[in-house]
Amino acid sequence: MTTFLAGVDGENTATHLIGYLRDRIDDDDTVYAVNSQRGGSETSDDEIAAGKIALDQLEAELDAESHQLVRGNSPQEDMLQFARTHEVDEIVIGVRKRSPTGKMLFGSTAQDLLLETDRPVVTVPR
Numbered sequence: 001m002t003t004f005l006a007g008v009d010g011e012n013t014a015t016h017l018i019g020y021l022r023d024r025i026d027d028d029d030t031v032y033a034v035n036s037q038r039g040g041s042e043t044s045d046d047e048i049a050a051g052k053i054a055l056d057q058l059e060a061e062l063d064a065e066s067h068q069l070v071r072g073n074s075p076q077e078d079m080l081q082f083a084r085t086h087e088v089d090e091i092v093i094g095v096r097k098r099s100p101t102g103k104m105l106f107g108s109t110a111q112d113l114l115l116e117t118d119r120p121v122v123t124v125p126r
Contacts, residue, residue, distance in 0.1 A: 001028045002030075003031075003032070003086065003088050004021065004030065004090050004091075005034055005088040006021060006062075006092045007034050007091065008033060009051065009075070010053070012094075012126055013126055014053075014054035014058055015057070016125070016126040017093075018061045018062060020122065021062055021092060022062065030065070031062050031064040031065070032066075032067060033054070033062075033066040033067070034067050034078065034079055034082055035054055035067070035068045035069070036070075036074075036077075036078035036079065037068070037070045038073070038074070040072070048070070051068055052068060055067075055068060067082065069082070075109045075113075076109050079091060079113060080113065083117065089120070091117065091119055091120070093110055093123055094125075094126040095123045095125060095126065
């Protein structure tokens with residue numbers, strides 16, 4: 001039995017993660033779908049709605065247990081804390097291609113997560 005954490009931010013990411021996980025999970029595996037938003041003035045209603053749509057997709061397609069976290073944390077902080085609390089075996093996230101300048105200016109949730117976790121992380125191109 002394997003426990004997965006699928007970190008999603010929107011419909012496109014959810015579609016790609018479902019494609020990966022559908023072939024990866026077994027009947028006795030657990031999938032947690034997590035959408036993390038900072039909240040307050042840093043999060044728009046559209047971002048909350050996009051996260052909910054992504055979570056609904058994972059619930060419908062993979063019978064995932066979904067969690068929308070709005071706690072003032074960065075997405076990687078929320079995912080790392082969730083992974084520890086729920087004893088997640090593997091974290092699955094979507095990544096997009098960015099230029100080196102784009103990475104430097106805007107940071108990278110994926111990069112931060114990879115550097116801070118002690119768990120396997122699968123990155124799925126989107």
